[in-house]
Structure formats: structure tokens, C-alpha cells
Amino acid sequence: MVASARIAPSPRTVADIVREDLRPRLAVIDAGQYPDDVLRALGAAGAYTHHVEGSPAGLLGAIDAMAQAGEACLSTAFCMWCQDALVWYLARSEEQGARRHVAAFAHGAGLGGTGLSNPMKAFSGIEPLALRGEREGAGYRVRGRLPWVSNLAPGHLFAGIFSLPDGQRVMGLFEAGSEAVAIAANARFVALEGTGTVTVMVRDAYLADADVIAHDAGAFVPRIRNGFVLLQTGMGLGLARGVARLMREDARGRHDGRFLPLGPETIEARAEALRERIAAAAERHAETDRATFLDTLRLRLDVSFLALEAAQAAMLQFGARGYLEGSEPFRRLREAQFVALITPSVKHITTELARVA
Ligand SMILES: Cc1cc2nc3c(=O)[nH]c(=O)nc-3n(C[C@H](O)[C@H](O)[C@H](O)COP(=O)(O)OP(=O)(O)OC[C@H]3O[C@@H](n4cnc5c(N)ncnc54)[C@H](O)[C@@H]3O)c2cc1C
Structure with a gap:
């Protein structure tokens, strides 16, 4: 029976996916279509796994894969960055709970993003942190609003940072699209429309310790x-x-x-x-x-x-x-x-x- 066993088709490369799936869809993505299937295919091709181990060569591998898509479509390259950034945080986390998600996101089985623009600006003293939380049981109660987070749809995860009353900052993983973490597409951009970019309203969401990326962000x-x-x-x-x-x-x-x-x-x-x-x-x-x-x-x-x-x-x-x-x-x-x-x-x-x- 071995002789008649089907040989699995060789997995497609990032270059194949860019040529066959992405290039024919540039106009529709530019007009606002979120290329969910392309992003998953890129994950299956290994585009988001390079940097999991944290080596310099791995970082460069992730950058090169993103650049291949960016040659054709910046919306797709940006969604890849969102995904890559999420994988980066999860893989560098010392929390076992957060690390359990690495494989799914690195292979594109799960898609998600990062709400770190506001914290990056907050860490530079440019604007205050938009999310606030309090310790409650084995987790945190969190509220606030992030104007734009990309690569999101209901069920996708994203990383966010909130401050506690004593000033400590916590980084955690939130699931988009529930009553407590509501999302709304309420802007029209001149480009990058096909990036699943939404406003996130965090209304008394509960972040369990199992979904904390860093208690000390x-x-x-x-x-x-x-x-x-x-x-x-x-x-x-x-x-x-x-x-x-x-x-x-x-x-x-x-x-x-x-x-x-x-x-x-x-x-x-x-x-x-x-x-x-x-x-x-x-x-x-x-x-x-x-x-x-x-x-x-x-x-x-x-x-x-x-x-x-x-x-x-x-x-x-x-x-x-x-x-x-x-x-x-x-x-x-x-x-x-x-x-x-x-x-x-x-x-x-x-x-x-x-x-x-
Ligand atoms: C299509 C799209 C997708 C996006 N996706 C994401 C995402 O996935 N995740 C995410 O977190 N963010 C996302 N963003 C947000 C983005 O990263 C920026 O934070 C956002 O566009 C606002 O940045 P800005 O520089 O225009 O700041 P502004 O809106 O100009 O400024 C914000 C505040 O900071 C102050 N400020 C700004 N710069 C300075 C300065 N140099 N010195 C002092 N004060 C200053 C302003 O006065 C204002 O109060 C997205 C934005 C767009 C348009």
C-alpha cells in the first residue's frame, strides 16, 4: 500500500502565495477586503514562525517574508506585522499561559494583532495610557478604548497594555468581538482599508492571569x-x-x-x-x-x-x-x-x- 499512498503536495512558499493569491487581489484589498485566507496561507507557509526562537537570523527571516508581500501589497504586509508582533510578544513572554498560544499564531491558525501604539507613545510621554485596570481575583478588570487596532475580526486576539492604580503596567491578551471587548469599523482610510482595522471598546473586560503576557510590562x-x-x-x-x-x-x-x-x-x-x-x-x-x-x-x-x-x-x-x-x-x-x-x-x-x- 505504501507504493500507492498519496504524496502530500509540497507546501506553497511565501513567493507562491504572493504571486498566485495576493497579486490578483490587489485592487479589492485596496478597496477594503481583508485578506484573511491569504494571511492564513502565509502562516501555513511559515511566514510567522521565523522569529519564534528570538534569533537575529529569525527576525531577519520574518522581515524578509513581510517584505515579499509588501512588494505587492502593504495592507497584507502590515497585517503580517500585526501577526508577527503578537507572536513576538507571546514567544518572549515568561508566562506559561501566554506561551500556550504561540504555536497557533505562529502557524496562522489564529489571527490577531497588537494595540501597542498607545503604550509606545505613553512610554515616550506623548500621551496617557488608554486602558486602565484593577486587580480582581486571579486576574484584572480592564476598561478603556483603543482608537485603532488592525488584523482584527470577532474571535481574533490582540495584545494590550493597561495601568493599575499604583502605576504598574500589565500586558495581556484580549479576545475581540465580545460585549466586553467590542469592536467597530467606524473610519474610512485613504489606504490600508483591507487590514481589519477597528476601534476597540474594552468595557469591564476580565483578563484572567492565564492570559497575562507580562505582569510587569x-x-x-x-x-x-x-x-x-x-x-x-x-x-x-x-x-x-x-x-x-x-x-x-x-x-x-x-x-x-x-x-x-x-x-x-x-x-x-x-x-x-x-x-x-x-x-x-x-x-x-x-x-x-x-x-x-x-x-x-x-x-x-x-x-x-x-x-x-x-x-x-x-x-x-x-x-x-x-x-x-x-x-x-x-x-x-x-x-x-x-x-x-x-x-x-x-x-x-x-x-x-x-x-x-
Ligand atoms: C490604518 C491604521 C491602522 C492602525 N493600526 C493600529 C494597530 O494595529 N495598533 C495600534 O495600536 N495602533 C494602530 N493605529 C494607530 C497608529 O499607530 C497611530 O497611533 C495613530 O495613527 C495616531 O498616531 P499619530 O502619530 O497620528 O498621533 P496623533 O493622533 O497626532 O497624536 C495622538 C496624541 O499624541 C499627541 N502627540 C502626537 N505626537 C506627539 C509628539 N511628537 N509630541 C507630543 N505630543 C504628541 C497629540 O497631540 C495627541 O494628543 C493605526 C492607525 C491607522 C491609520
């Missing part, structure tokens, strides 16, 4: 923040490379725009140089000091500017063709703006860097 966040920010670079690298390819495929525009200041070769060279810096920074991701974090932020800033400048260069090359509604370079330009505004935004990073200048 103040000590935990410095351990995960370099990885959190470095992972985001996959979005910008992918977008820049995708734009370079778009410019190169446009033979007429390339000829007419050959004297423009930024062309595909330079974009690709800058992306490669940044990737080398990211690889070096990944070696130091576990260092908790402020100087290392500031280096990570500088790198993240440079990735944002590459994404913005690359997308702008494509617009200049395409001219009026790019200015037509529905044009590809304009989709990439709208997406590139997001790389620069998602926390830590250019505004946030420049504030941090100005403090040490």
Missing part, C-alpha cells in the same frame, strides 16, 4: 521593543522594492524620466544597504538600553523615508498616468504614507531623537 517592553520596531522594516523595504520594479517595468516612463533624481537602481541599492543595517541591528535586539533603542528608531526612520521617497519617485516618473484614479503608483504612494505614520511614526521618532540631540 514596564520591565517587559524594553525586552521586546527593538524587535517590535525592526519587524516593521519589512513593510518599508517591500514597498520600496515593489516601487522600483513598477518603475522599471514602465519602459516609456523610465526613458522619459531618466534624468529624475531617484531611479529604481538607487532605490534598490538603498533598500539593500538598509537591510544590511537591519541585519546588524537584529544582532542587538535583546539589548534593553536606550542607546540601542534610539539606533533602532533611526533605522526605522530611514526606512520610512525610503518608502516615501520611492513612492514619490514613481509618481514623478508616471506623471499624469499616475495621477489617474486607480493608478498603481498612487496606490503605492498612499500606502507609503502609512509606513511613516504607524507608531513609531516619523513625528514620534523625530521627537525622541530631538530629546537626545
